[in-house]
Structure formats: C-alpha cells, structure tokens
Amino acid sequence: xxxxxxxxxxxxxxxxxxxxxxxxxxxxxxxxxxxxxxxxxxxxxxxxxxxxxxxxxxxxxxxxxxxxxxxxxxxxxxxxxxxxxxxxxxxxxxxxxxxxxxxxxxxxxxxxxxxxxxxxxxxxxxxxxxxxxxxxxxxxxxxxxxxxxxxxxxxxxxxxxxxxxxxxxxxxxxxxxxxxxxxxxxxxxxxxxxxxxxxxxxxxxxxxxxxxxx
Numbered sequence: 001x002x003x004x005x006x007x008x009x010x011x012x013x014x015x016x017x018x019x020x021x022x023x024x025x026x027x028x029x030x031x032x033x034x035x036x037x038x039x040x041x042x043x044x045x046x047x048x049x050x051x052x053x054x055x056x057x058x059x060x061x062x063x064x065x066x067x068x069x070x071x072x073x074x075x076x077x078x079x080x081x082x083x084x085x086x087x088x089x090x091x092x093x094x095x096x097x098x099x100x101x102x103x104x105x106x107x108x109x110x111x112x113x114x115x116x117x118x119x120x121x122x123x124x125x126x127x128x129x130x131x132x133x134x135x136x137x138x139x140x141x142x143x144x145x146x147x148x149x150x151x152x153x154x155x156x157x158x159x160x161x162x163x164x165x166x167x168x169x170x171x172x173x174x175x176x177x178x179x180x181x182x183x184x185x186x187x188x189x190x191x192x193x194x195x196x197x198x199x200x201x202x203x204x205x206x207x208x209x210x211x212x213x214x
Contacts, residue, residue, distance in 0.1 A: 014089045019066035022148060023094070026063025027101050030056045034108035047174050049113035050120060056105045057124035058159055060098065061131040065155055066148030067094055068135040084202045087136070098128065115175060119184050123171075126187050129194035131155050133201070140201040 033052040037044065067090055102124055106117060134154050138147035167173040171190070173183035 010086070011089065014086065015093060017070055018090060018093060019063075019069050019148060022066040022069075023063045023097075026059050030059030030063075030101075031105055031108065034105045037113055038108050038110060043110040043112040046113065046115045049109050050115040050174060052113075053105065053109065053115065053120050054123065054127075057102075057120075057127045058155075060101060060124070061127040061155060062152045064094070064098070064128050065131040065135055065151035066146075067091070067132065068139050069146040069148045071145055087202050091132070119175075119187070122184065122191060123187050126191035126194065127159075129191055129198065130158070133194040133197040136198045136201045 033055050037049070037052055068087065070086075070090075102121070106114065106121075131151060135147055135151040138144065138151055162171050165172070167177060167183070168179050171183055171186055173180045
C-alpha cells in the first residue's frame, strides 16, 4: 500500500486511540484557576497571574503525559510507517487543540493580572515538552502500551521539587526579581533539552541481536 494511502488509513485509528478523557479532564481542571480569577471582583497582580498560569500549564501537561498511551501499540507497531510518524501524528492531532486551550487560558486571565505572555508561554511549552519527553522515554525503554500514569506521577514529583528549589537557582522566579532573566534562560534550556530528548527517543528501540554459537 502506498505511504499516503496508509497514512490516511492510520489517521482514524490514531484519532480513536488518543486519550481524550485524560486530555479533557486535565484541560477542564486547568482552566478552573483562570475562571476563578475572572470571577473575582478585584483582579490580583501579575505575580498571582503567573502562579495561576503555571498551575494551568502543569495541569495541561499532566494531560499530555497520556498522549503516547496507545492500547493498539502492538498492532500499529507492525506498520511500515514506523513509530516516529505514528507519534508525530498523535502530536499533530493534539497540538492545535492544546494551542487553542492555552490561548483560552490566557484570555481568561484579566489584563491587570496577565503576566508577560512570551515568558509564560515558554514556561508552558517547556512543561508540556517535559511531559512528552518523559512519556517518550518510558515508551522507548519499556514494552508498556500505556505509560501515562507513571509519567504524570514523575511530572508531578518534578514540579514539587521545582517549588522547593530557591528561586535564585530554580525555575520559580517572579518578574521584577533580579534572577528573573536567568530563570527564563533555564526555562528555554529545559524546553530545548526536552524537545531534543523526545526526538532522540521517538524511534523504535534497537532490537537485541541474538548471540550466535559455533
């Protein structure tokens, strides 16, 4: 079967196997902080807005932790398209919805509360990329078809550790603090590292060679 035809036949299968329930629950819960601040009579400052959007981004990333779950992994693994393209299809289908969801979250935050959009979007992208990297690594080095739960636990643990690290050396600095720019550089570095990790670990695992005797 030609590759375009096979790709068209694979798209409905990938669409059906996407973890829509996990994505919907995480996305819905993630928007609650933004909705709550919108309902307040008096809008808080930018610092509170940044904290809220970090929570929103973490919630969305917890949903993306399930993106590589594929109950049909053993079936789709026999297709000639390979895992990089299958994983790319999953990401291509989810990415526009994730972008729309993030834009909605930003618009829900009142203007006086909204932090600088560029830095907070880089933070959200790095958080999402971290979830995808953890999930991709789990798929790469295990035979499990569903790795979302363990990925979500690891991401949540990492987020808790980030909170414990002092802002001067970590990722939790606020605008106006002297180490804000350094923090943004670390977020950008995290984004680059996690994207590279995802790219490196997406291909099919190397098959072990059976030993030859005689």
